[in-house]
Amino acid sequence: MKQKRILRLTAVVFAVVFVAGITGLYAGTNVPDDIKMENKIYSKHTKGIATLSHKKHAEDYKIGCGECHHDEKGKKLTNLKAGDAVKSCAECHSKPGQAPKGADAPKLSKKEKIQQYHAESVHANCIDCHKDVKKKDKSKNAPTTCKECHPKKGK
Ligand code: HEC
Ligand code: HEC
Ligand code: HEC
Ligand code: HEC
Structure with a gap:
């Protein structure tokens, strides 16, 4: 018994x-290990879809969550844990694409472009860091050119 x-x-x-x-x-x-950066604010992507190896960035490259995720004031979210809800960049950097260029385009500072346009905010985040990484060690695989991140369309 x-x-x-x-x-x-x-x-x-x-x-x-x-x-x-x-x-x-x-x-x-x-969070998927690899995030296909194909945000829904775009009715059509003009470039091939870039992939962010989210898990590798956090675990192998040891980049803190707060280097990419911040709050509505831009303050780094350093205490994020796996499973926490996170806002999409596009909820705040909400205009699709890059700031328009040319003579009749509105004059915006770099900061304003980043705050308003989704692609500007993502590029500033990804490419600025990659440039720093490459400056310190040229052998690193941290892409800075368009075609390294945006594969040829249709692939
Ligand atoms: C190199 C930059 C970077 C790092 C480091 C990073 N993230 Fe992210 N994360 C992103 C991007 C970009 C997205 C996609 C956001 C979007 O769709 O707008 C994302 C998405 C997410 C999502 C939502 C996934 C989904 O499918 O909805 C969560 C949750 C998340 N990250 C948590 C974390 C946590 C926790 C850490 C730290 C352990 C972390 N992230 C580190 C850039 C990063
Ligand atoms: C909740 C709203 C919000 C979300 C979500 C958000 N941002 Fe921001 N972000 C801001 C604000 C507000 C600022 C401006 C802060 C300032 O100018 O001091 C900013 C600033 C930035 C900057 C400029 C930082 C600097 O130091 O110059 C970059 C780059 C950026 N965001 C990228 C991203 C990326 C990439 C994501 C998604 C992973 C994201 N943001 C998600 C609100 C947000
Ligand atoms: C704070 C720094 C930082 C940020 C922000 C960052 N990266 Fe990286 N990235 C790295 C480092 C470090 C490497 C790896 C270099 C090495 O070890 O060779 C890397 C490598 C890569 C690679 C090539 C290797 C792989 O893992 O696929 C891609 C593609 C990439 N990053 C995409 C992105 C994208 C897209 C974003 C923005 C959403 C982003 N990264 C944001 C630091 C960063
Ligand atoms: C480090 C990787 C990286 C590099 C380098 C890069 N991009 Fe991007 N780009 C992205 C990511 C990630 C997005 C956001 C796509 C999304 O979330 O839907 C994006 C978005 C865009 C968009 C808006 C979406 C679309 O398809 O229409 C355009 C346009 C663009 N990039 C053009 C360029 C050009 C031109 C270059 C070279 C001067 C470049 N990018 C370099 C990662 C990169």
Whole structure:
């Protein structure tokens, strides 16, 4: 009798540990390892879709979450954990594409362009860091040219 109860108890403990393990795993895989940067604010992408190796950037390259994610004031979100909800860059940097160029384009400072236009904000984040990385060590694979990030369309 007693042995049966112990068995049942053991089964319950195992079940709890198992379920907790699964949900833990699930929370950890909320963010895809590689994010296809194909934001829905674009009705059409003019460039091939860039991929961000999100997991590699955070784990292998050891870049803090706050280097890319910040709050509505631009303050770094340094305490983010896997599974936390995160706002898309486009919720704040909400105009699609890059700031218009040319004589009749509105005159905007670099800061204003970044604040308003999605591609400007993403480029400033990704490319500025990659330039710094390359400056320190030319052998690093941190892409700075268009075609390294944007594959030929249709691929
Ligand atoms: C190199 C820059 C970078 C780093 C470092 C980084 N992220 Fe991200 N993360 C992004 C970008 C870009 C997106 C896509 C945002 C978008 O769609 O606008 C994203 C998306 C996410 C999402 C949402 C995924 C989805 O599909 O909705 C979560 C959650 C997230 N990141 C959490 C984190 C956490 C936690 C860390 C630190 C462990 C981290 N990120 C580190 C750039 C980064
Ligand atoms: C909740 C709103 C919000 C979200 C989400 C957001 N940003 Fe920002 N971001 C801001 C604000 C506000 C500023 C301006 C801060 C300032 O000028 O002091 C800013 C500034 C920036 C800058 C300029 C920083 C500098 O130091 O010059 C870059 C680059 C940038 N954001 C990229 C991103 C990227 C990439 C994402 C997504 C991973 C993102 N932002 C998500 C609100 C946001
Ligand atoms: C704060 C610094 C930083 C930011 C921000 C950053 N990266 Fe990187 N990135 C790196 C480093 C470091 C490497 C790896 C260099 C090496 O070790 O060879 C890298 C490598 C890459 C590579 C080539 C290798 C791979 O893992 O695929 C791609 C593509 C890339 N980054 C895309 C992006 C994109 C897209 C963004 C913006 C959404 C971004 N990165 C933002 C630092 C950064
Ligand atoms: C470090 C990687 C990286 C480099 C280098 C880069 N881009 Fe981007 N670019 C991105 C990402 C990521 C987005 C955001 C796409 C999204 O989230 O939908 C983007 C968005 C864009 C967009 C708006 C979306 C579209 O397809 O119409 C244009 C236009 C663009 N880039 C042009 C360029 C040009 C031109 C260059 C070279 C001068 C360049 N990019 C270099 C990563 C990069």
